[in-house]
Amino acid sequence: MNNETERAAREEKLRAPLPVGDATLGARIAEGLLRLGYTGEAMRAAVPETADGESSIKMNQAMVAERVGTSTPLGCLLRAFLLRVATPEEPMRRAVGDAFFDLCEEAQLWTRVEGGVVGSVVFLEDEKMFLLSDHTTVRLGEVSMYWVMSIGTSTVIVSESIARRPYEKMLDLCCGGGIQAFYLAPFAKRVVAIDRNPRALNFGRFGAAMNGFPQIEFRESDCYSAVEGEQFDLIACNPPYVMTPDRQAYYRDGGMGGDRFSERILRETAAYLAEGGFAHMTCDVGTMAGREGETRLREWLDGNGCDVVALQGKRLGPAEYAKAWMKADSPEYAAAEVERWVEHFGELQVTAIQNYLVILRKRTKGAKNWFHVDTLAPTRKGQFGHQIARMFACQDLVRRSPAEIWEAKLRLAPDMRMVPTMRPEGGRWMTDSVKLTFAEGLISEFEVEPRTANLLLLYDGTRKSEAVLEKIAAAMGQKAGELKSEWIGYLKHLIGNGILEPVGK
Ligand SMILES: C[S@@+](CC[C@H](N)C(=O)[O-])C[C@H]1O[C@@H](n2cnc3c(N)ncnc32)[C@H](O)[C@@H]1O
Numbered sequence: 242m243n244n245e246t247e248r249a250a251r252e253e254k255l256r257a258p259l260p261v262g263d264a265t266l267g268a269r270i271a272e273g274l275l276r277l278g279y280t281g282e283a284m285r286a287a288v289p290e291t292a293d294g295e296s297s298i299k300m301n302q303a304m305v306a307e308r309v310g311t312s313t314p315l316g317c318l319l320r321a322f323l324l325r326v327a328t329p330e331e332p333m334r335r336a337v338g339d340a341f342f343d344l345c346e347e348a349q350l351w352t353r354v355e356g357g358v359v360g361s362v363v364f365l366e367d368e369k370m371f372l373l374s375d376h377t378t379v380r381l382g383e384v385s386m387y388w389v390m391s392i393g394t395s396t397v398i399v400s401e402s403i404a405r406r407p408y409e410k411m412l413d414l415c416c417g418g419g420i421q422a423f424y425l426a427p428f429a430k431r432v433v434a435i436d437r438n439p440r441a442l443n444f445g446r447f448g449a450a451m452n453g454f455p456q457i458e459f460r461e462s463d464c465y466s467a468v469e470g471e472q473f474d475l476i477a478c479n480p481p482y483v484m485t486p487d488r489q490a491y492y493r494d495g496g497m498g499g500d501r502f503s504e505r506i507l508r509e510t511a512a513y514l515a516e517g518g519f520a521h522m523t524c525d526v527g528t529m530a531g532r533e534g535e536t537r538l539r540e541w542l543d544g545n546g547c548d549v550v551a552l553q554g555k556r557l558g559p560a561e562y563a564k565a566w567m568k569a570d571s572p573e574y575a576a577a578e579v580e581r582w583v584e585h586f587g588e589l590q591v592t593a594i595q596n597y598l599v600i601l602r603k604r605t606k607g608a609k610n611w612f613h614v615d616t617l618a619p620t621r622k623g624q625f626g627h628q629i630a631r632m633f634a635c636q637d638l639v640r641r642s643p644a645e646i647w648e649a650k651l652r653l654a655p656d657m658r659m660v661p662t663m664r665p666e667g668g669r670w671m672t673d674s675v676k677l678t679f680a681e682g683l684i685s686e687f688e689v690e691p692r693t694a695n696l697l698l699l700y701d702g703t704r705k706s707e708a709v710l711e712k713i714a715a716a717m718g719q720k721a722g723e724l725k726s727e728w729i730g731y732l733k734h735l736i737g738n739g740i741l742e743p744v745g746k
Contacts, residue, residue, distance in 0.1 A: 255383065255384060255387050256440055257443040258361060258362075258443060259348060259349055259350070260349060261443060266348050266450065267447050267449075270348055270451055273344060274318065275366075275369065277314040277341065278314060279314075279315060279322070280366050280369075281368075284323060284366065288324075302324045306320050306324045312332075317332065317337055318336075320359075321333070322350075323363060323364070325359050325360065325378050327354050327357040327359055328356075328357045329357040330342075348447075362376075363376050370424075370452050371451045371452060372418050372419070373418050373444040373447055374392075374417075374418050375388050375389045380490075380568070389438065389444050390492045391418075392420060395479045395482070395523045396421075400424050401682075402521050402600065402626060402629050403425065403477055404627060405425075408430070408475045409430055409474050410429065410472075410474060411431070411474070412433050412468060413432065414435055414465070414476055414477070414506070414522075416435060416436045417436060417445070418448055419457065421434075421477035422454075423448065425475065425477065426454040429475070430456070432454070432456055433473075434457055434458070435465075435467050435468060436459075436461070436462065437491060465513055472513055472518070474514075474518040476518070476519070476520035478510075478520065479523050480495065480523070481495045484499055485585075499591065507524065508542075510522070511547050516605060518603050520547075520600065520601040521598070522600075523596070523597070526595050527592075527594050528594075531592075534595040538597065542599075542601070546610065548601070548611050548613075550599070551598075552598040552615050552617035553597060554597065555595075556594070557593070558592070559583045563578070566582075600633075616685075618683040618685045622681045625683045628679070635741075638743050639733050639736045646736070647705065647707035648707070650702050650703065650706070651700045651706050651709070651736070651744065652701055653698060657678075658678055659676070659677055662674050662676070674691070675689055675691045676689070685738075702744035706732065713728070
């Protein structure tokens with residue numbers, strides 16, 4: 242082979258390292274891994290350091306590898322596919338069996354290194370579903386541009402924001418190893434997953450075979466180019482939203498400088514949404530040349546025929562932001578990099594960076610489109626797709642006329658919880674104050690008067706809110722007519738915060 246052919250072969254190996262033509266190969270690997278005890282639960286029990294997705298970066302691979310050992314199948318598989326630490330072939334074969342060892346060889350899942358074999362990919366397992374990604378140790382070097390990330394905070398935020406309900410046709414834009422597609426595949430009739438990184442698509446196709454999702458169609462695509470003219474009722478997107486000066490890694494760098502890639506995606510998305518369809522995506526938006534991120538975000542989405550919920554996450558200054566993204570190995574390198582990023586922000590006149598989870602709903606008919614900004618509660622417990630669906634229903638209602646609001650049947654959100662604070666008084670516990678909060682999802686809190694908390698129970702979804710007002714007024718010893726003008730403002734506050742939700746149409 243001459244140099245040029247060798248280089249092309251190496252490049253091809255980086256782009257598509259795993260054989261993906263044979264769907265049964267993936268299924269056999271998945272079956273083998275599960276049979277040998279390689280489950281998320283076992284993984285987290287044996288390597289608690291992986292409990293938060295990011296910690297694999299910080300953990301001491303060798304020390305953890307020593308701890309899990311080579312005497313059990315799980316220990317060997319964790320060394321290979323989670324820790325990327327060499328294990329001699331002989332104990333590996335003994336632990337996992339020749340047949341499975343050879344199957345991994347056939348699927349090109351082993352890399353031979355000094356001291357034995359290591360997995361060529363990382364496998365994460367969750368509820369019998371596998372995700373393939375690259376290990377942090379290959380993030381720099383040959384793989385770097387093609388590096389495929391595993392599960393990050395933004396992955397989880399996007400996925401947890403999406404209601405798990407039936408969809409006709411879903412798009413996973415910037416799909417990476419296909420995680421969003423995998424989570425939604427059981428709910429969607431058709432799934433298209435697109436990415437510009439061929440290595441990510443290769444991992445995604447192998448993962449889909451492992452998970453038994455033949456309905457997911459992977460396509461190589463720069464942004465929406467491979468789905469031109471198509472429409473979806475759900476788009477999930479965790480793009481390379483980081484504001485970097487670089488084009489070093491597909492997973493992180495949009496490559497257009499500043500927040501231009503986020504802008505591009507947000508401007509283009511509405512055209513690919515079917516009427517009534519939702520798009521969920523993360524982005525970072527800069528305060529630029531004195532213009533607030535929110536103003537710029539509104540401008541990108543203005544007039545696109547969508548209602549918008551924009552949930553604000555962290556807001557950081559340029560240096561803080563650059564430091565937060567530094568995963569460099571040496572402090573000197575990190576300091577120089579931070580300086581370079583800050584210089585880039587200076588050139589763009591970026592003074593702050595605001596993270597958003599943006600949800601669009603296509604609605605080209607009826608009342609004017611609206612734009613609602615809220616906070617992405619820092620405390621979250623699992624799925625919050627139901628709360629996003631509620632936000633849309635509540636924001637629709639809160640903008641209607643008072644007459645329509647009085648007509649609406651409302652109920653206290655079923656996942657609402659009341660948390661009283663009691664104080665000791667005269668040998669008894671007395672209610673001091675009461676907070677309303679949510680049992681799961683986005684955990685926000687609202688202070689209410691103890692008596693009001695009880696009155697809210699009257700909103701049980703069976704009566705029009707005007708009829709509920711009659712009861713509330715009676716309980717307060719007032720006339721409904723007198724209370725009405727004051728209560729409508731409070732009612733809007735309760736609806737606007739998802740404490741009360743409309744029932745039915
Ligand atoms: C932050 S990763 C997200 C991976 C996965 N969807 C998740 O939620 O964890 C961003 C992905 O966008 C892809 N990407 C980068 N530039 C792209 C482009 N111009 N068009 C399509 N995908 C792109 C990267 O290859 C990478 O897989």
